Amino acid sequence: QKEVEQDPGPLSVPEGAIVSLNCTYSNSAFQYFMWYRQYSRKGPELLMYTYSSGNKEDGRFTAQVDKSSKYISLFIRDSQPSDSATYLCAMSPPRDTGNQFYFGTGTSLTVIP
């Protein structure tokens, strides 16, 4: 079983739609959760960073972590064509239990004008 599972998509939505992106994980020790956006031929760019459970909002983006279900989500409100990219989830355990980050395979999103 992979440490992190992410539906690769592709996902195609009309401009203005609410987008929901999700990842599940198997390691209950994960405490730090990240979402990255990766444009074509570019490196991943950090979008959201959360610690433990709960919600975090930044503009049109909301990250949710449900540790009891081992499930994280990224919501994009009022989606724009500029949001078209691949979205990667990432997570890691506490620093004293390892130095690795674990990534999902990415979900490809296209927002149609």
Place this chain on the structure above:
Amino acid sequence: NAGVTQTPKFRILKIGQSMTLQCAQDMNHNYMYWYRQDPGMGLKLIYYSVGAGITDKGEVPNGYNVSRSTTEDFPLRLELAAPSQTSVYFCASSYTLRGRQPQHFGDGTRLSIL
């Protein structure tokens, strides 16, 4: 704000050749990482370093070597290039003193082995 800089951006190698992928960061981050990204496979950790002079293997280290002589630089060496090493290589860095800080990535080196 240069962040993480990777060179070269593109390279084609012949089987058996060697090369060094360069990575430099100007954020004074103590942690640095090398990943490879293959289609549909996500990011695989090759090597990482927690500070100058300290390196450790990741998930897929075979065929690669690294060194970390300064805080800023973390080169990745490919010896005897093989077609299986055709990939996009990303360098990342993070500052971790307390807790866990997220990684900052370079824009990658696209490497083809023919």
